[in-house]
């Protein structure tokens with residue numbers, strides 16, 4: 001159990017957010033060192049919110065560790081109220097976290113902290129605040145469907161701290177351009193190695209269009225990547241069925257592994273040439289159908305690279321038209 005703490009952070013200027021991921025034994029000293037690294041990064045802006053994922057970390061903090069970290073927080077004193085969410089499993093660390101929150105509240109620190117068991121809830125809480133302040137709400141409108149289970153937004157899918165991001169892969173599973181390139185680049189070699197293993201064992205001939213497989217997310221803030229291969233427009237038929245299958249099978253895999261939050265790019269609408277308006281109707285119908293069959297997946301984010309793509313989706317989505325009664 002004596003693995004030394006490993007950590008990473010990412011600064012998302014657009015969302016005014018710092019994302020931390022910590023593995024191994026967590027001490028107050030190593031956490032302070034990590035925070036110092038992030039706040040001295042040139043991309044850090046005072047007042048940023050934060051989400052830290054401690055689910056792979058462990059440690060037992062006594063009162064002196066808690067006190068030491070609280071003193072550091074008071075010393076940090078951001079210029080305005082910020083939200084820091086910690087994602088943790090129940091246990092010693094979470095218990096220390098709760099004590100820390102209590103004493104920090106008592107001294108009125110500008111850092112508001114809360115503990116969550118899954119990243120999607122942490123992100124919702126942090127966004128609740130950041131939308132009001134950075135920037136004004138109308139600049140980044142959020143669109144929700146199916147009673148809030150589906151969120152449609154712009155952004156870079158590789159920066160999202162969800163349980164799983166979906167990759168618009170190709171049958172080789174060995175990387176490419178677009179979303180695929182960005183995921184492999186940021187996630188690192190671990191993802192490639194996991195994909196190679198899948199090729200050697202399950203899919204020696206490549207992953208067929210409409211299928212999906214799960215791997216680690218490597219260094220991404222997400223926990224897993226689900227790789228799915230969309231149809232190439234004009235070649236793979238029946239295109240609509242294959243594209244729907246990408247969404248349905250990805251959601252089924254997430255449900256099977258109890259992954260509560262998922263983020264999809266607009267599969268097949270880049271290099272594979274599927275018309276974006278038609279893809280919007282297929283994706284929204286498939287997602288509605290898949291979510292009506294599971295409780296496990298609580299939150300699906302559909303992430304578009306540009307405002308223009310998001311608008312095409314909103315104009316063509318079929319969420320309202322789909323029957324969605326129970327959940």
Ligand code: AR6
Nearest residue numbers: 156157168170176177178179180267268269270271272305
């Ligand atoms: N975050 C969110 N969306 C993105 C990002 C990003 N980081 N990057 C691109 N998009 P594509 P496909 C959008 O080409 O059509 C690869 O080479 C982009 O604007 O990534 O399924 C694979 O290896 C577009 O709307 O996926 C395959 O060979 C959408 O994501 C092939 O491309 C999907 O574009 C798969 O093609």
